[in-house]
Amino acid sequence: MKYRRSSEMEARLADNRDRIMRATRALIAQGGFHEVSISAVAESAGLSSGSIYRYFPSKSELYVQALMDAVDHEVEILQTIVDTNQHATDRLHAAIHSFVTRALEGPHLAYAFIAEPIDPQVDAGRIICRQRFGEVFVKLLRDGVDRGEFPDQDVEVSAACLVGAFTEALVRPVAATEKPADKKPLVEAISQFCFRAVVGVSH
Amino acid sequence: MKYRRSSEMEARLADNRDRIMRATRALIAQGGFHEVSISAVAESAGLSSGSIYRYFPSKSELYVQALMDAVDHEVEILQTIVDTNQHATDRLHAAIHSFVTRALEGPHLAYAFIAEPIDPQVDAGRIICRQRFGEVFVKLLRDGVDRGEFPDQDVEVSAACLVGAFTEALVRPVAATEKPADKKPLVEAISQFCFRAVVGVSH
Amino acid sequence: MKYRRSSEMEARLADNRDRIMRATRALIAQGGFHEVSISAVAESAGLSSGSIYRYFPSKSELYVQALMDAVDHEVEILQTIVDTNQHATDRLHAAIHSFVTRALEGPHLAYAFIAEPIDPQVDAGRIICRQRFGEVFVKLLRDGVDRGEFPDQDVEVSAACLVGAFTEALVRPVAATEKPADKKPLVEAISQFCFRAVVGVSH
Amino acid sequence: MKYRRSSEMEARLADNRDRIMRATRALIAQGGFHEVSISAVAESAGLSSGSIYRYFPSKSELYVQALMDAVDHEVEILQTIVDTNQHATDRLHAAIHSFVTRALEGPHLAYAFIAEPIDPQVDAGRIICRQRFGEVFVKLLRDGVDRGEFPDQDVEVSAACLVGAFTEALVRPVAATEKPADKKPLVEAISQFCFRAVVGVSH
């Protein structure tokens, strides 16, 4: 007679997986991929290293999942903005602002998805992440071009460049030892740049 | 009691250092940071691994130096373009084209300087590299704004975003398994994006 | 205070133990000792890994028991042959044929009992297994020598050598990647060899 | 200017490789494959674990090499016996005696080459080892059959069975806790068995 898995246990399982993910994200945010050793994750999650493997088949998979989850969340937020009924220019402005502002909060994590190839599996995950981000903007750009709000352009490349330019918002704070007290001017300047790049005129 | 180094010996030392640098750059260009093991560099440079340490105190330092050198070279090329007497718009266009085109040739190498944190020391080197690239564009942008060719903007941030957008030209080919047969359209689209971002209108 | 075990419960216990044994044998037969992980056995038996430990104190014990059971079965078959009233030569021939043919069916399983030391406990079990096989042949050989059908010989050693020679029938197919289409010639040649070794002339 | 590798250093290198091999053989002889962990080998050889990898690319390769070396040595000895001008029967007798006697000295080591599959690479090595032993006897048997000294038989299978029967000489002492004071009767009995198996009559 099999014992029914109590909902309590299910909760613990889900909780553990969650703790592992959170620990992974936290470590990436702290110091990048290098901080993410299985034992570091385990300790940070309050589990043994062996237990990590009950939830993730390999370190690569864990890393990819962490990226995916983070990206999913960001993409969802962008999607919400893009799916409104406003003018394309306004949506673009809002999306850029949101992305850049949020990215500045956890620069390492968002940054991780453009990093140097580490592993074929991780790489494959990264390509997918980039595509997801790209797709949101591609859709918005195409919409704007169709409505005549944006000049004609290769929307795929533009979307990629947007993401590329955004990363600067991530890379700079990551690199800079001093943290800027006020991020608003930076956000604003980046937004202006991107807006101009797409629309051809300032907002 | 110090003996005066013979110029012959100095030449050999300089030659060895050069060979190590070239080997390092070549390895980064081939396969990224992962290919750069001390022994691989040593073999490629025709020296022993122990000898590397006579010229560089650590692997990090070697890596940073290699990036610096590569960046110096690129910056020099950009500088030449920026220092001409043409219109700022033309110089901008030329600089963008040059940068993107060259980056596409050795994606790994140019890419390496924005890659994920590997090591605090390497990171510090990367900041400097980014600044150098940035400075060239800052100068050009300021010039353009002063002449009234470009709209007013935070030239520091714009320069950084340019570099960030360029990155996409590097990251995409590195990530993508299939190599695009013709890079011209990609270069052109990126150039358009960047030009618009700075100037506010298409070229 | 001990409660008397209901016969129903006893039946279930016996059933579980049996299922575990069968699963273990099946796994050994499939891929050798390497396939026998507690969790693999548990899954194959439809139980949890923890439950295995209610029936067997350790993996070694389980493995030994599985070998014992398998050997018991084979020994029983040989015993039946040996206990008939035929000439010793005929019984020898039949026993050899039976042993080799059966061994070729499940080479991994029969093979396991001569395999490399894995564990002192398993090793001890193996000694017993070998002795059991040996005893059947010892009895037959002694009988044949007594009747004057076989030449005088150290029957203990001869029995051991027989088993040793048989193992070749097991080891070869296990080692060889290509499976022989027709096993009959092999069985026949092995039988001839063994028969000659005991009887001194061909059958 | 490259420094010439001193013959002293060459000697040390060869010595190290040798020490590793000896340590490996000793460990196999002591307790089988299981005792052969890289760290155990390293410690036993008086080196660091990392150093093992300067001489052997992997544990499998090390193990295979150890087997090969041991087998080569044994095969050479057998070859010498087989290549003499005596009668096939005499050579057979001598070869059997030699093999069995020597095997009894280091039962685990010689035994290791028939062990259960551990690893495809090791397995491949084992097949080759078995073939080498087999070939020596095949040659001798064929010679004997051609001369009419031995009855007609499948020499390939007979050779394999011989080796199989020999292994018993290894397995028994390995298994038995008590070491027989006098090995001569055992050697003699095994020889008799094998001789009869091939020749059809006692020696």
Add this chain to the structure above:
DNA sequence: CATGAATGAGAATTCATTCAT
């Protein structure tokens, strides 16, 4: 100065065994 053998601290992964539920 140059060499490259040696070091040894990690890192990822596996799995028998335990024990709270």
Add this chain to the structure above:
DNA sequence: TATGAATGAATTCTCATTCAT
């Protein structure tokens, strides 16, 4: 009694760095 999540020791292999020759 049955479960299976959790443990954690053990193992193989890598590579920056050192140092005797």
